[in-house]
Amino acid sequence: xxxxxxxxxxxxxxxxxxxxxxxxxxxxxxxxxxxxxxxxxxxxxxxxxxxxxxxxxxxxxxxxxxxxxxxxxxxxxxxxxxxxxxxxxxxxxxxxxxxxxxxxxxxxxxxxxxxxxxxxxxxxxxxxxxxxxxxxxxxxxxxxxxxxxxxxxxxxxxxxxxxxxxxxxxxxxxxxxxxxxxxxxxxxxxxxxxxxxxxxxxxxxxxxxxxxxxxxxxxxxxxxxxxxxxxxxxxxxxxxxxxxxxxxxxxxxxxxxxxxxxxxxxxxxxxxxxxxxxxxxxxxxxxxxxxxxxxxxxxxxxxxxxxxxxxxxxxxxxxxxx
Amino acid sequence: xxxxxxxxxxxxxxxxxxxxxxxxxxxxxxxxxxxxxxxxxxxxxxxxxxxxxxxxxxxxxxxxxxxxxxxxxxxxxxxxxxxxxxxxxxxxxxxxxxxxxxxxxxxxxxxxxxxxxxxxxxxxxxxxxxxxxxxxxxxxxxxxxxxxxxxxxxxxxxxxxxxxxxxxxxxxxxxxxxxxxxxxxxxxxxxxxxxxxxxxxxxxxxxxxxxxxxxxxxxxxxxxxxxxxxxxxxxxxxxxxxxxxxxxxxxxxxxxxxxxxxxxxxxxxxxxxxxxxxxxx
Numbered sequence: 001x002x003x004x005x006x007x008x009x010x011x012x013x014x015x016x017x018x019x020x021x022x023x024x025x026x027x028x029x030x031x032x033x034x035x036x037x038x039x040x041x042x043x044x045x046x047x048x049x050x051x052x053x054x055x056x057x058x059x060x061x062x063x064x065x066x067x068x069x070x071x072x073x074x075x076x077x078x079x080x081x082x083x084x085x086x087x088x089x090x091x092x093x094x095x096x097x098x099x100x101x102x103x104x105x106x107x108x109x110x111x112x113x114x115x116x117x118x119x120x121x122x123x124x125x126x127x128x129x130x131x132x133x134x135x136x137x138x139x140x141x142x143x144x145x146x147x148x149x150x151x152x153x154x155x156x157x158x159x160x161x162x163x164x165x166x167x168x169x170x171x172x173x174x175x176x177x178x179x180x181x182x183x184x185x186x187x188x189x190x191x192x193x194x195x196x197x198x199x200x201x202x203x204x205x206x207x208x209x210x211x212x213x214x215x216x217x218x219x220x221x222x223x224x225x226x227x228x229x230x231x232x233x234x235x236x237x238x239x240x241x242x243x244x245x246x247x248x249x250x251x252x253x254x255x256x257x258x259x260x261x262x263x264x265x266x267x268x269x270x271x272x273x274x275x276x277x278x279x280x281x282x283x284x285x286x287x288x289x290x291x292x293x294x295x296x297x298x299x300x301x302x303x304x305x306x307x308x309x310x311x312x313x314x315x316x317x318x319x320x321x322x
Numbered sequence: 323x324x325x326x327x328x329x330x331x332x333x334x335x336x337x338x339x340x341x342x343x344x345x346x347x348x349x350x351x352x353x354x355x356x357x358x359x360x361x362x363x364x365x366x367x368x369x370x371x372x373x374x375x376x377x378x379x380x381x382x383x384x385x386x387x388x389x390x391x392x393x394x395x396x397x398x399x400x401x402x403x404x405x406x407x408x409x410x411x412x413x414x415x416x417x418x419x420x421x422x423x424x425x426x427x428x429x430x431x432x433x434x435x436x437x438x439x440x441x442x443x444x445x446x447x448x449x450x451x452x453x454x455x456x457x458x459x460x461x462x463x464x465x466x467x468x469x470x471x472x473x474x475x476x477x478x479x480x481x482x483x484x485x486x487x488x489x490x491x492x493x494x495x496x497x498x499x500x501x502x503x504x505x506x507x508x509x510x511x512x513x514x515x516x517x518x519x520x521x522x523x524x525x526x527x528x529x530x531x532x533x534x535x536x537x538x539x540x541x542x543x544x545x546x547x548x549x550x551x552x553x554x555x556x557x558x559x560x561x562x563x564x565x566x567x568x569x570x571x572x573x574x575x576x577x578x579x580x581x582x583x584x585x586x587x588x589x590x591x592x593x594x595x596x597x598x599x600x601x602x603x
Contacts, residue, residue, distance in 0.1 A: 018498040021498065022498050024500075025500035025503070026499070029408045029409065029412035029415070029416060030412050030416070031408075032407075032408035032411075033413060033417065033422075033423075035470075036470060037422075039467055042448070043441065043444040047444065100340075101340040102343060102347055104340040108337075108340075109337055109341065121348075124589070125351050127588045128584065128585075129528020129581070129584065131555055131562075132581055134562075135558075135573065135577055136357055140354075185351075188347055217336070218336035218337060219329070239435065246435075246438075248437065253563070276439055277534055296443045299437060300437070307432045308432060
């Protein structure tokens, strides 16, 4: 037994070329994947670099000051941060129950022939650009809101202690509450589409065993479907939150861009993204620029954390779908 | 019996609420669409496609903005689609199970939903500050960054659906890996990859925020990629926020055009994916 002697054998014709092509192709695809990774790092680095002058000027008081004055070059992020958090909170408060209802309707209630059209319609609505929602908000919703809903709220909710202050104020139509409502409308298609997919991952056998011992549909939803999909449902909500936090155009149309924190939700406000959209091209001076970029950096870090958590919570869904 | 009644009542309440909110959602969404169509159709004139964006207070069209948008999104797709496809290929074909792959996929998914205005800020710092002026190139770059994760995701998902038998059969015939990927896998999922590109195209067609401080806007006809260029989303934004009726009408027309294009692309993408998989003939 001797080992096969291959020293005299040349590799097949063209083998080396193919091997080189193989290496090259792999290298190119790797490079493309690395670009994606570097983009995120690049965004972080560019925003961090750009916000150095602002942090040098204001240190961490940047985050806790309400002043936003280009004339005296004093900037603080409190009002836009407050606006971002409040509008997103309103969006979730209104949007999540509605999305949940739609998802239940699509998975438990709707007759078979309705599921696909409505499901597709909802997914298509998620594709409509935010500027359209913004225009609808400004020209259709805001006037209706100012003429009908806001006076009603002031009359009926304004008297409640503590909470009432939120609903007292001039019915302008544009303001924090309007922005929150528009955001809710925007994230509903998004969240409900994911929730529906999540609900569909519940094994039929679990649902059916519950029905077989006499559970009602609502008991199946609350006691079987929801506990089983809890993590993914929270993930879907966080994904919606990530969208709401960073949504720019729709909010810019209806929020009124005012850097002041008011108790009333009817008053104009500002979010981080609307501030950047409104003021960036007009900003003069290093510190003004830099403060806007520092706002962007804040938003970026917050959304990356929120979206990252959402992804981790939805990971289970990804595995199951494949 | 009362306990039974109570359960029935709870059931009716939950289901009733779910029907009501679904109806509410549909009403709101229909309101958006009807608003768009009614305002948009009345502004839809031939002049839209033959005249430039007007100065305030006079009639005009959107020709420069339409052409600008097509140019910018076209370039963005030309940059973004290859990167996305190749990156997706790496994740699906070469990097399975490695940490690099997991992190890249994670990052890509985050970029998919990251606020697009921040991508505008990033490109502003990278491609506007360094060059010294706004340009269509910068706008295209910003949109390309948004397109990449969309294409990447679809490509990877599609390639993972290719049965390993196909790869092994090709490899057994002596095909090198790159040929297996390009000639076997890509062909098998051609429709899927095209779908991803179409979806990316739809996604970036309506993006406004990243163009605000990259491509900026231009009131005049310009195909100079090295200068600010008119584009539909920014024109819509500027005109809709203006107090002039002529401008607002144009904004609605532009909004209708953009939405129609996006919905058309999305529906086309869906139709492509749902056709039976006999595209190999």
